[in-house]
Amino acid sequence: MLTLSRLQTELDDRAATPAPAQPSFWKEFRRRMRYLFCCGANNNRLEPDFTDLNEVYVPKMYPDWLPLEQNQRYQNNKQRLYQAAYENICPADHIVPERDKRGELVQIGSGRYGTVFLARYKPTGDYVAVKRFKRNKSSEIHIRREAAFLDILQETKLCPKFYGILEEKRQSTSKFANLSIVMELVRLKENTKQCFNLKSFVQTQFARGGLTTKDWFNFNIELAQGLMEVHERGICILNLKDENIMVSRDSEGAIHPRLVDLGGVVLLDDDNPIVPPQTFTERKLNIFNKKRPSLAPELFKSSKPTAQIDIFSLGCIFEDLGKREMMCDLTELALWCTTSDPSLRPTLAVIVKELGELAVKL
Ligand SMILES: Nc1ncnc2c1ncn2[C@@H]1O[C@H](COP(=O)(O)OP(=O)(O)OP(=O)(O)O)[C@@H](O)[C@H]1O
Numbered sequence: 001m002l003t004l005s006r007l008q009t010e011l012d013d014r015a016a017t018p019a020p021a022q023p024s025f026w027k028e029f030r031r032r033m034r035y036l037f038c039c040g041a042n043n044n045r046l047e048p049d050f051t052d053l054n055e056v057y058v059p060k061m062y063p064d065w066l067p068l069e070q071n072q073r074y075q076n077n078k079q080r081l082y083q084a085a086y087e088n089i090c091p092a093d094h095i096v097p098e099r100d101k102r103g104e105l106v107q108i109g110s111g112r113y114g115t116v117f118l119a120r121y122k123p124t125g126d127y128v129a130v131k132r133f134k135r136n137k138s139s140e141i142h143i144r145r146e147a148a149f150l151d152i153l154q155e156t157k158l159c160p161k162f163y164g165i166l167e168e169k170r171q172s173t174s175k176f177a178n179l180s181i182v183m184e185l186v187r188l189k190e191n192t193k194q195c196f197n198l199k200s201f202v203q204t205q206f207a208r209g210g211l212t213t214k215d216w217f218n219f220n221i222e223l224a225q226g227l228m229e230v231h232e233r234g235i236c237i238l239n240l241k242d243e244n245i246m247v248s249r250d251s252e253g254a255i256h257p258r259l260v261d262l263g264g265v266v267l268l269d270d271d272n273p274i275v276p277p278q279t280f281t282e283r284k285l286n287i288f289n290k291k292r293p294s295l296a297p298e299l300f301k302s303s304k305p306t307a308q309i310d311i312f313s314l315g316c317i318f319e320d321l322g323k324r325e326m327m328c329d330l331t332e333l334a335l336w337c338t339t340s341d342p343s344l345r346p347t348l349a350v351i352v353k354e355l356g357e358l359a360v361k362l
Pocket residue numbers: 108109110111112113114115116129131160183184185186187195196197243244246260261262263
């Protein structure tokens with residue numbers, strides 16, 4: 001909602017900005033935010049035409065530094081990307097929503113773009129998570145794009161299995177869009193329906209009981225290794241934060257990270273740099289920066305989507321964990337990862353090595 005003070009600030013800004021050829025602040029702001037968090041390189045496309053993503057995505061899948069064998073796999077992804085976006089449909093009668101005693105849908109979590117519900121996948125009886133998207137926040141291309149990336153990243157240990165796109169006819173007055181994403185339910189333990197993201201996990205005594213510092217180090221090693229796998233596929237998460245990392249515990253009590261919410265992903269080293277609008281004043285940048293402290297500072301100047309951006313966000317996760325669990329070594333590593341100069345941040349390989357060495361000492 002445009003509050004009076006925000007409106008006043010905008011008007012002040014407009015007055016201070018020379019009129020000719022300057023795009024409106026809010027128009028440019030929305031365009032940039034869409035670029036950052038929704039459509040990535042295809043921010044200008046309003047039509048659900050996915051072929052452009054194919055074209056944009058595939059050349060990026062040939063980074064020189066990758067072994068030939070991996071490049072070959074990316075070539076095969078071209079067809080899959082399209083299929084995931086348009087052909088990987090989960091038939092509506094395969095999904096049986098779970099309801100509580102009052103007959104309401106069981107909600108697992110929610111965010112700015114969607115709400116995630118619990119359901120059963122009829123053919124196998126598996127529990128699944130169905131992410132419904134808010135109609136006013138997500139375009140069709142946004143949803144299809146998220147699904148396509150989930151399809152590619154489900155190969156990694158970090159991301160949940162993708163069951164397909166669910167199409168349901170809803171009234172135009174409905175809060176939710178017609179398309180939803182069906183994916184594996186990432187739950188705390190095999191035999192429960194409870195799900196915890198890292199943020200809620202650390203605050204819930206019964207879920208986190210009995211953990212040692214070593215467990216946390218191993219968890220972080222897995223997280224960094226998982227991120228490496230994501231980067232190897234030419235993808236930058238951009239939106240890495242504790243709410244998007246789910247925690248599961250195995251039969252021995254060890255914790256493992258899984259990544260959900262690929263709504264913000266962009267292509268690594270995309271030629272389109274992410275730049276804040278010209279009219280973004282220093283003050284506004286600071287306000288936005290404070291609201292999203294896990295975003296790397298270079299994003300607020302002008303930056304290509306790089307691995308270092310995710311490493312900064314990973315550092316913010318380490319910082320929170322280090323402080324909360326009183327792991328000084330982790331806090332120190334966090335400081336290194338969140339260096340404002342991206343070229344000084346450690347690579348993921350170095351992070352894994354450092355964490356491994358620290359874990360051995362325990
Ligand atoms: N596969 C899943 N299994 C279990 N819980 C999930 C799953 N996917 C999402 N969640 C839960 O639902 C919450 C909201 O999902 P998600 O982050 O995808 O929504 P969003 O609207 O895109 O969020 P954001 O505001 O961060 O963009 C997550 O924080 C997580 O706790």
